[in-house]
Amino acid sequence: MKLAVFSSKPYDKRYIEAARSAAAARGAASPAARPASADIDIVFHEFALExxxxxxxxxxxxxxxFVNDSLSAPVIEALAREGIKAILLRCAGFNHVDLVAAEKAGIMVANVPSYSPEAVAEFAVALIQTLNRKTHRAYNRAREGNFALDGLMGQTLFGKTVGFIGTGKIGVATAKIMKGFGCRILAYDPFPTPAFEGIGEYKGLDEVLAESNIISLHCPLMDSTRRIINEEAIAKMKPGALLINTSRGGLVDTKAVIRALKAQHLGGVALDVYEGEGSLFYDDHSGEIIHDDVLMRLMTFHNVIVTGHQAFFTEEALMEIADCTLRNIDEFVVTGTCKNSLTKDLKLVKRDSLPVRGV
Structure with missing residues (x-):
């Protein structure tokens, strides 16, 4: 079997090869249980799939x-013509995949539903801390010999209200950390999870927006959640509230955020994802002119932090992504599908009545 890996970076190759070597070692100890991934031919391409x-x-x-590869209907149809039988995602989200086209073409699509949710949670908290206490500005000042404190005032998190949109594994993991800071925790999710019990309180979306000092997004991108943070939603937020997004860029209307920052309604914004990130993130553009005027305008604000979709980027998460991807391959080779298949119940994943369900 041959696997073509797109949008691969040196770290992707390193961890996938390490996972395959581990699988081969297990197979050497028990030849009868040797997984298919131990012998698979893997070709790595730096190019994005389009x-x-x-x-x-x-x-x-x-x-x-990966997350910014195009898996639209035309791409999937072209993959089918090349004889591709499975699409393996190195991520949990699948908003970039036309699942209807995949099922029509007879191609299985599988994701990595959970990989170190604590990695993303810890990064979200790091963004909250940095944005609130302005440590990014303090760092730059100190390097220039400026140790003045004017303009670096933050707020004590203890006693503040943090609102979560989406309470999947990452949302719950983040809420637990913020609970440890002594924060009051609110959440909106049409599908409450027992894991959130004892951490905080579920409320309606409008109530969460209105009562929270900090809003943190942890829901998947679907038609029903696209730009869930828009002009109307921002108007309901407390003046001076902080907005954190480590989920998907399309959840936020960036132009509405810029207007709210200019009006000083939002106290600050930290984004690890951006709705137009596809042509920018994961590559070095420092020697180029970036033509995304919206992103460039956003980054002129002193109370805005933008990072390059790195919340997941820990050793543990990369290892689990590689391991799970190979497990998906092994199961597919044996059964023709796998437990992480997204096309085995198309009616479920197509439903627009699943508006928030956290990941």
Missing amino acids: EDTVILAKGADAICA
Whole structure:
């Protein structure tokens, strides 16, 4: 079997190869249980998957894609023509995949539903701390010999209200940490989880927006959640509230955020994701002119932090992503599907009545 890995960076290759070596070692100890992934032929491509690069999948049986790869209907149809039987995602989110087209083409799509939720949670808290206490500005000042404190005033988090939109594993993990700071925890999710019990209180979206000093987004991007933080939602937020997004960029209307920052209604914004990140994130553009005027305007504000979709980026998370991807391959080779398949119950994943369900 041959696997083509798209949007691969040196760390992707390192961890996938390490996971495969571990699988081979287990197979050596028990040849009868040798997994298919131990012998798979893996080809790594630095290019993102899109219509112009589908040809790189030629000769492969399956492809492995990341968050900013295009898996639109035309791409999936082209993959089917190349004989691709499985699409393996190195992520939990699947908003960039046309699942209807995949099922029609007979291609299985599988994701990595959970990988170190604490990694993203800890990063979200780091953004809250940095934005609130302005340590990013203090760092730059101190390097220039400026140790003045004017302009660096923050707020004590103890006693503040933190609102979560989405209470999946990452949302709950983040809420637990903020609870430890002594914060009051609120959340909105149409599908309450027992894991949130004892941490905080569920309320309606409008109530969460109105009562929270900090709003943290932890829901998937779907038609019903796209730009859930828009002009109307921001108007309901407390003056001076902080907005944190470590989920998906499309949850936020960036232009509405810019207007709220200019009006000084929002106290600050920290984004690890951005709705137009596809052509920018994960690559070095420091020697280029960036033509995204919205992003460039956003980054002119002193109370805005933008990072490059790195919340997941820990050793533990990368290892689990690689391990789970290979487990998905092994199960697919044996059964023709796997437990993490997204196309086994298309009616469920298509439902727009699942508006928030945290990841």
